[in-house]
Each structure stands twice: as C-alpha cells, then as structure tokens.
Amino acid sequence: MYSLALLLCTAALAHNALAVKVCPKPPEVLFATISVVKNEYNVGEEVEYTCRPGFVPNNGLRKYICQPTGRWPLNTLLCLLTILLGQGQANACQMASGVESSHSVNVCAQIPENYSVTCAPPSLPEFGVLSYRHLKPGNISYFMDTIIFECVPPLALIGNETATCQANGTWSSIPECRAVTCPAPTGIENGFLNFAVRRTYHYNESVSFSCQSRYVLEGPKHIRCEKTGNWSPKPACKEPCKIPAKKAVVLYEGEKKRVQSDLKEGIMHGETISFYCKNKEKSCAYTVPVQCVNGNLTLPFCFKERGFFSSLVKTDPSNMKPCEDLK
Numbered sequence: 001m002y003s004l005a006l007l008l009c010t011a012a013l014a015h016n017a018l019a020v021k022v023c024p025k026p027p028e029v030l031f032a033t034i035s036v037v038k039n040e041y042n043v044g045e046e047v048e049y050t051c052r053p054g055f056v057p058n059n060g061l062r063k064y065i066c067q068p069t070g071r072w073p074l075n076t077l078l079c080l081l082t083i084l085l086g087q088g089q090a091n092a093c094q095m096a097s098g099v100e101s102s103h104s105v106n107v108c109a110q111i112p113e114n115y116s117v118t119c120a121p122p123s124l125p126e127f128g129v130l131s132y133r134h135l136k137p138g139n140i141s142y143f144m145d146t147i148i149f150e151c152v153p154p155l156a157l158i159g160n161e162t163a164t165c166q167a168n169g170t171w172s173s174i175p176e177c178r179a180v181t182c183p184a185p186t187g188i189e190n191g192f193l194n195f196a197v198r199r200t201y202h203y204n205e206s207v208s209f210s211c212q213s214r215y216v217l218e219g220p221k222h223i224r225c226e227k228t229g230n231w232s233p234k235p236a237c238k239e240p241c242k243i244p245a246k247k248a249v250v251l252y253e254g255e256k257k258r259v260q261s262d263l264k265e266g267i268m269h270g271e272t273i274s275f276y277c278k279n280k281e282k283s284c285a286y287t288v289p290v291q292c293v294n295g296n297l298t299l300p301f302c303f304k305e306r307g308f309f310s311s312l313v314k315t316d317p318s319n320m321k322p323c324e325d326l327k
C-alpha cells in the first residue's frame with residue numbers, strides 16, 4: 001500500500017512538471033460572484049469578480065489573470081456592505097491565497113452579522129392583482145433591500161407600498177389590493193360637476209368642477225376617489241362683489257372706471273379696486289385699495305360718496321393731484 005501511494009505521488013509530480021500549467025478554481029471572495037466558474041483555467045485566462053448586490057468593492061482588484069505558474073495572483077478584493085451598520089457587527093474573514101502559498105493572507109471586513117440574509121420572493125396570495133418590482137437590479141433580495149408593490153388598476157393598494165428585507169429573512173409588510181368605490185359625487189354651491197355621470201366611481205377616478213359665471217373656483221378643480229372610499233376635498237365657488245357706492249370713479253386694473261357704468265356687475269372674488277380719497281388740507285387725493293372677498297367689499301373710511309351738488313361744483317378726487325407727488 002505504502003509503495004503504491006509513493007509511486008502515484010511521484011507520478012503526479014512528474015506529470016505536473018511536464019504538463020501545460022492550468023489554474024484551479026479561483027479563490028472565493030466573500031460577498032462576490034465570479035464571472036466564469038470552472039474547475040480549470042488556462043494560463044492568461046481572466047476572471048472578474050463582482051460584489052453582490054448591496055456590497056461594493058473596496059481596496060482591491062476585481063480582475064485576475066491565470067499565471068504561467070498555474071496560480072492566481074494574490075487576491076486582494078474586499079466587498080463591503082454599502083450600508084455599515086452601527087449594531088450587530090462582526091469580523092468576517094476570508095483567506096486570500098496568492099501566487100505563493102506563503103503569501104496567503106487573512107483579510108477581514110467589518111460587516112454586520114446579518115450580511116448573508118436573503119428574503120424569498122414574497123408570496124402573493126391574490127390572483128395576479130398584486131405585483132412588485134425590485135429597487136435594485138437582480139432577482140435576489142438581501143438584507144435591507146426594498147421592493148415596491150403595485151396593484152392592478154382600479155384596485156387600491158391598502159398597506160405599505162414598500163417592503164424591506166428584514167434581518168430574519170422576512171418582508172417587513174405585504175399590502176393587499178382592494179376594490180374601492182366612492183358614491184356619486186355631490187355638487188357644490190354656485191358651481192357644477194363637469195361631464196359627470198351619476199354613478200359610483202372606482203378608486204383613483206376623478207371628476208372636475210366649474211363655477212357659475214363670475215364665481216371664482218378656489219381649491220382643486222379635480223377631486224379623486226380615495227382609498228378610504230371618500231372623495232378628496234371639493235373646491236368652492238367664491239362670490240363676486242357688488243360695489244357699495246352709487247357713483248364713484250375708481251382705479252380698476254390700472255384704469256379709471258366709473259362704478260355706475262363700467263363696474264355695474266361689480267368685481268370678482270380676489271380682485272381689487274382702489275377708491276380715491278381727499279386730503280383737504282393739502283388739496284390732493286390718494287388711493288386706498290380694497291379687495292373683494294367672497295362677496296364682501298368694504299368701502300374705505302376716507303371715501304365720501306359725492307352728492308349731486310358737490311359733484312357739480314367741486315373737483316372729483318380722481319382728478320386732483322396725487323398726494324405722493326407733493327413734497
């Protein structure tokens with residue numbers, strides 16, 4: 001027995017010396033995959049390492065060429081977690097074997113214990129109405145990876161849209177898809193629904209509103225059927241303002257207008273007109289702006305409506321010198 005073993009050993013040595021050298025399988029690197037995995041590589045052949053999803057190469061070459069000696073150069077690659085985490089850290093080490101076996105070194109990385117956790121694809125109970133996609137490329141989900149769920153319209157996604165692969169290999173949450181309807185939307189004061197049919201609506205369907213002439217729509221024009229089965233907040237139609245003066249010249253959109261003829265209809269919600277007031281001592285006039293707020297418009301205190309007589313004998317404030325020009 002002994003002699004046979006010796007003989008075989010000697011033969012192997014002789015063979016080794018004569019044969020064309022080949023390299024063995026390159027060393028495994030923690031958290032990395034190898035481009036081409038074989039049992040033997042020809043001299044000059046190259047392998048490339050890629051860090052697994054969630055890990056990044058750090059301080060080391062990713063490509064190695066099979067040497068004429070039949071060995072791989074010293075492997076220095078280190079794949080580190082992209083997120084290093086404060087807790088649960090441990091030393092994970094790898095043997096990096098070089099050209100000469102004497103050069104084998106121990107490479108250690110600070111990585112969390114939870115490094116090798118993967119989460120199986122979430123089981124989706126419903127009949128294809130719930131789907132998900134990975135945030136990062138690749139099919140495998142590692143610790144801290146996130147997926148995003150979607151429901152087939154018009155179903156509403158109830159729960160968290162995103163799930164994270166947890167340390168114990170489970171997904172943080174899996175939402176469900178539910179049919180949601182909202183009742184036929186009701187109208188608004190001084191406005192109406194555009195092209196709306198009286199029916200129930202599905203989740204995420206929307207309708208729009210408009211206001212009667214001279215009313216101003218405030219708030220969102222469109223409302224949407226929400227997951228709760230309620231409509232999102234409706235807009236309101238804001239009233240125009242009549243101008244509470246029979247006769248006056250005012251400033252409206254930068255121009256002088258007569259209230260009694262040019263502004264019979266009043267002004268719309270949000271608009272502003274300026275009244276002329278008189279400074280008697282300085283014989284000049286100044287303007288005071290007032291705004292229409294949902295049908296309310298208050299005349300400025302200084303404004304005096306002019307009687308028939310005074311309008312005949314006195315200059316209208318709108319024709320007096322502006323006070324700001326007088327020094």
Ligand SMILES: *[C@@H]1O[C@H](CO)[C@@H](O)[C@H](O)[C@H]1NC(C)=O
Pocket residue numbers: 085087088112113114167168
């Ligand atoms: C790693 O796993 C342990 C045990 O499962 C857990 O207590 C710890 O919180 C995990 N670390 C992180 C950062 O989640």
Ligand SMILES: *[C@@H]1O[C@H](CO)[C@@H](O)[C@H](O)[C@H]1NC(C)=O
Pocket residue numbers: 137138139
């Ligand atoms: C993901 O997995 C499917 C089959 O499960 C496979 O056909 C596909 O190539 C994989 N994609 C990636 C990027 O690995």
Ligand SMILES: *[C@@H]1O[C@H](CO)[C@@H](O)[C@H](O)[C@H]1NC(C)=O
Pocket residue numbers: 146160161162163164172
């Ligand atoms: C949804 O889950 C993620 C983890 O995947 C979490 O960070 C987030 O706070 C959750 N959102 C809600 C609204 O619960």
Ligand SMILES: *[C@@H]1O[C@H](CO)[C@@H](O)[C@H](O)[C@H]1NC(C)=O
Pocket residue numbers: 166168170
């Ligand atoms: C996995 O971890 C999460 C969060 O720590 C926990 O809520 C859940 O119950 C755990 N699941 C299992 C099967 O241990």
Ligand SMILES: *[C@@H]1O[C@H](CO)[C@@H](O)[C@H](O)[C@H]1NC(C)=O
Pocket residue numbers: 153204
């Ligand atoms: C809801 O509808 C809008 C278009 O009106 C669309 O952009 C959006 O993606 C929809 N949301 C969902 C969750 O289906």
Ligand SMILES: *[C@@H]1O[C@H](CO)[C@@H](O)[C@H](O)[C@H]1NC(C)=O
Pocket residue numbers: 293294295296
């Ligand atoms: C408008 O005037 C009415 C009556 O004075 C008052 O009750 C209401 O609050 C006012 N509205 C606004 C928006 O000022």
